[in-house]
Amino acid sequence: MKKFFEEFKEFASSFLSDVVNFIFMAFVLFCLLKAINKLTSIGHKVEEPKAPTTKKCPFCKTEIDIEATRCPHCTSVLEEAKKD
Template identity: 80%
Template sequence: MKKFIEEFKAFALRGNMMDMAVGVIIGGAFSGIVTSLTDNFINPVLNLVTGGKVYSLQDWAGFASAFLSSLVNFLIMAFVLFCLLKAINKLMAFGKKPEVPAAPTTKVCPFCKTEIALEATRCPHCTSTLEEAKA
């Protein structure tokens, strides 16, 4: 059972799976903004232009309020999702050890300042003889 849970955790918390989940959630929240924009601005403007309906100032204020509410809901959703992912990433990195930097494989020629192999005794660019480091 423990192995099953570990496999599921590895599957569910993979980077591309989390990215897809974030995309679906943000897409759903953004569709609310688009719907609100259509219902509260585009349709009333079209009704006004075509003479279908005349709106009062209070109606327009209600439209703007509904759109701003939708926008604030989107921003809150995005912020909560950001905080949640930040916490998940911190938990995922909690048990990992920092990577040890790899040993250098090149050095810089003291004469021409180009990178050369660490074992080189002569620079292939300027043909200078390099002194071997004494340990």
């Protein structure tokens, strides 16, 4: 019976050691994957600024299309249109 307890104690010790090692390796793998994901997402965040699509009317200060020659709100002729 004494031999049985010694063998069980050795088995339990080895089993607990294996469980702790498995949890540690899973934690290391999780941290590694998280770091790789963070590094790859940083490279994709850099975006070029987009060209403006609207401008403000100098008379009524509302936003209008960038290619407009007249303001649809106050019907003023814009300066860019006067130059042409």
